[in-house]
Amino acid sequence: MLSEENAVLYCKICKSPTTLLYNEMHDDRYGYPEQYSVNKCSSCNFAEINPIPSSEVLESIYTDYYPRKAMTADDVKATADNFSRKPNSDKNNLQGEKNKCHSYITAGSKVLDIGCGNGVSLLEITKLGGDAYGTELDKNIKPIADELNLEIHFGDIDTMPYPDDFFDFITMSQLIEHIPDPKDFLIKISKKLKVGGKIILSTPNIESANAKRTEKKWINWHIPYHVNFFSQKSINVLAKETGFKVLKSETTTPMGWVALQYLTNKKERVSLGNKETIWQPRPKNMNTLEYIKYLSFKEFSLRVLALLNSYFTIPAWRIRDKAGKGESFIVFLEKA
Numbered sequence: 071m072l073s074e075e076n077a078v079l080y081c082k083i084c085k086s087p088t089t090l091l092y093n094e095m096h097d098d099r100y101g102y103p104e105q106y107s108v109n110k111c112s113s114c115n116f117a118e119i120n121p122i123p124s125s126e127v128l129e130s131i132y133t134d135y136y137p138r139k140a141m142t143a144d145d146v147k148a149t150a151d152n153f154s155r156k157p158n159s160d161k162n163n164l165q166g167e168k169n170k171c172h173s174y175i176t177a178g179s180k181v182l183d184i185g186c187g188n189g190v191s192l193l194e195i196t197k198l199g200g201d202a203y204g205t206e207l208d209k210n211i212k213p214i215a216d217e218l219n220l221e222i223h224f225g226d227i228d229t230m231p232y233p234d235d236f237f238d239f240i241t242m243s244q245l246i247e248h249i250p251d252p253k254d255f256l257i258k259i260s261k262k263l264k265v266g267g268k269i270i271l272s273t274p275n276i277e278s279a280n281a282k283r284t285e286k287k288w289i290n291w292h293i294p295y296h297v298n299f300f301s302q303k304s305i306n307v308l309a310k311e312t313g314f315k316v317l318k319s320e321t322t323t324p325m326g327w328v329a330l331q332y333l334t335n336k337k338e339r340v341s342l343g344n345k346e347t348i349w350q351p352r353p354k355n356m357n358t359l360e361y362i363k364y365l366s367f368k369e370f371s372l373r374v375l376a377l378l379n380s381y382f383t384i385p386a387w388r389i390r391d392k393a394g395k396g397e398s399f400i401v402f403l404e405k406a
């Protein structure tokens with residue numbers, strides 16, 4: 071009998087055998103103290119972590135390790151008030167920030183944003199003329215949702231109260247990489263879409279320039295919160311098998327991601343069970359000068375360099391984006 075370690079694992083998307091890409095991977099942001107390996111499909115390049123965390127582990131890492139921004143209803147409103155940019159504005163094209171899925175919806179449509187967090191996206195959908203609905207697992211958001219009168223279902227998609235064939239758009243920004251069974255997930259949410267309705271999703275690109283050259287330091291491994299990593303081919307197979315047509319799929323690289331990757335490259339990889347300062351939120355009520363002191367001058371200088379680097383490399387990233395080597399996919403699927 072094969073031991074579990076030596077057993078061949080098969081790709082969740084196309085069923086081909088996978089091979090080990092990296093072992094000894096761990097949470098290099100928030101310090102969850104377990105190790106995982108990454109296995110990659112030899113045919114479609116989809117990758118997943120091994121083992122896939124159980125639902126108990128997933129619940130615990132999001133509750134006990136993942137930092138939540140403490141936002142008030144006023145903060146949420148203020149953020150949404152500043153939202154006026156169109157996804158294809160010059161500024162977004164320049165900065166590579168085209169992966170905010172709900173910004174592509176059309177006025178007069180019914181829109182479900184899965185994993186809507188504090189509800190900023192729902193206010194922005196309303197601003198774009200859409201009828202906004204959301205789902206979110208984190209019940210801490212409920213008081214904000216009540217205060218802002220947002221239509222949010224707290225719970226998983228199996229218990230959503232929305233009728234079948236109801237939505238024109240389902241959006242999910244940087245979500246599918248967190249879902250242990252993406253195929254089952256798409257089949258389930260597809261029922262809630264009208265025929266001809268669209269899914270707009272964004273997710274990291276495992277074939278991006280940085281995924282290749284930064285190896286274990288790639289910021290989008292984000293293990294074990296991310297369990298799946300997609301290539302263009304795996305997206306195509308997944309869409310086909312779940313009854314969707316790929317209308318458009320392109321890559322885009324947000325400048326913020328470039329800066330975070332630069333910072334990560336310049337620092338030692340944190341060891342198992344430790345937190346990386348890059349990912350810790352700025353303590354509340356700390357002014358900039360106090361924050362520089364808190365970070366150390368060296369760390370602050372690195373952040374300035376990272377920001378400059380992200381500006382200088384804009385032209386190179388826009389070329390990579392066009393070649394499909396950008397850091398994030400933005401994918402438009404249509405229910406057949």
Ligand SMILES: [Zn+2]
Pocket residue numbers: 081082083084085086111112113114115116304
């Ligand atoms: Zn595969």
